[in-house]
Amino acid sequence: MSVPDIPLAIIGPTAAGKSALAMAIAAVDDRVELISADSMQVYRGMDIGTAKPSRDEQAAVPHHLIDILDPWDAYTVSQFVVDVDRVTADIRSRGKIPVMVGGTGLYVRSIVDDMEIPPQFPDVKAELEADPDTDGMYRRLAELDPVGADRMDSNNRRRVIRALEVTVGSGRPFSSFGPGMDRYKPSRVNQIACDRPRPSLDERIHRRYDVQMERGFLDEVRAVAAHPNGMSANARQALGYKELLGHIEGGQPLEVALDIAKQRTRRFVRRQHSWFRRDPRIEWFDLDAVDVGHVVERVLPLLN
Known part of the structure; x- marks a missing residue:
């Protein structure tokens, strides 16, 4: 399968501002439709904890590969590649422009480099x-x-x-498997990464969890876990969900569970940095230092 006709991928660590940048780009160019490259936003009902775009945002700009599975379903990078190819063809057939946005590194790399995906056994x-x-x-x-x-x-x-x-x-x-994780060949997909200084990212992570709890994150996890079909092993590993499940099912004190979730998310962000920083093709923007409007101006020519 060849690389899908996607001109731009907006990537980077959790809580850096990828979705906000994607919405800002779509607000300027109404041809843009967004393809999620987030391994957890595929699950219906897992909305608050995965920081899905709001209903208003999804109504304003078409989003793809969000809410396509139930939490008990398995999902693999192989299926993601197939889905992206299908969705991209549909978007292009309508004269629109697909833009990928997300922080799941292997998902992004599988599209950017048309990787050989390992089979299942x-x-x-x-x-x-x-x-x-x-x-x-x-x-x-x-x-x-x-x-x-x-x-x-x-x-x-x-x-x-x-x-x-x-x-x-x-x-x-x-x-x-793949082209060699340390080899970066030319790709038709332009990659723009959102970033912020580490203290700023840490603060945004902590604040995100606080807001999510106020919005009913704990009740969301209870509802998903209570379904007779349960949750897939993949879904149970989602940031925040794993720790709140430890509170719900294992009696972990809520404050301790949240502290562990924040710590685990900070570590995850470090790994995202390590993954993306190895790729010399990525253009980085510190969104604490650069206005989003400047990034939008930089990106718009890439869409054509």
């Missing part, structure tokens, strides 16, 4: 998921694919299982 995955020893699986991965193991958090059970599933099932190291 359900039987291998089921066997691994039945093994409670995440540390042992990580050690096994480190033996089979030391490069891939070195790139991931050893405590991220979902990612460890996925990497080991692919490595065992395919007979190839997980890290061997």
Whole structure:
């Protein structure tokens, strides 16, 4: 599958202001339609905690790949690539301009570089998921694919299982898939990254959680978790949801759960920085230092 005809991707860490910039661009050029590159905004009912665009924003500007699955459904980067290709073709057929916006690094990279997506091996995955020893699986991965193991958090059970599933099932190291994560070839997709100084991002993360709690985040998590079909392993890993589930299901004090969520989100932002900063093709903008209008002016010529 070739790289979809997307002229612009607005990327960067959580809470940096990607969505606001995307809306500002769409306000100036009404041909723009937005494609979400967020692995958690695909889930219906998970609205507050994933910081989805509001109903008014979605009514003002068409958004795609938001609310396309139930929380108990699985979703993979392979399916994301298929969905983006389909949505992009539809947008272009109507004379509109697709702009991708989001911070899920692998999703973005899969589109920008037309990566070879690792296949799925359900039987291998089921066997691994039945093994409670995440540390042992990580050690096994480190033996089979030391490069891939070195790139991931050893405590991220979902990612460890996925990497080991692919490595065992395919007979190839997980890290061997794609164009080479450290090789950056020319791409038709222009990448603009939103950023802010670390103290500013940390403050925005903390404030976002406070506002989300005021808006009913805890009740949202309760409602999603209470459904008879439950939540997929992927959905349960969502920032904030995992920690509030620890409060709801495991008795973790709410204040402690929120502190852990904020800490985990700060660490996640550091990893996003590390991921995106490796790509020399990305043009960065500090939104604490540069007016959004300036970025919009810089970006508009890229749409054509």
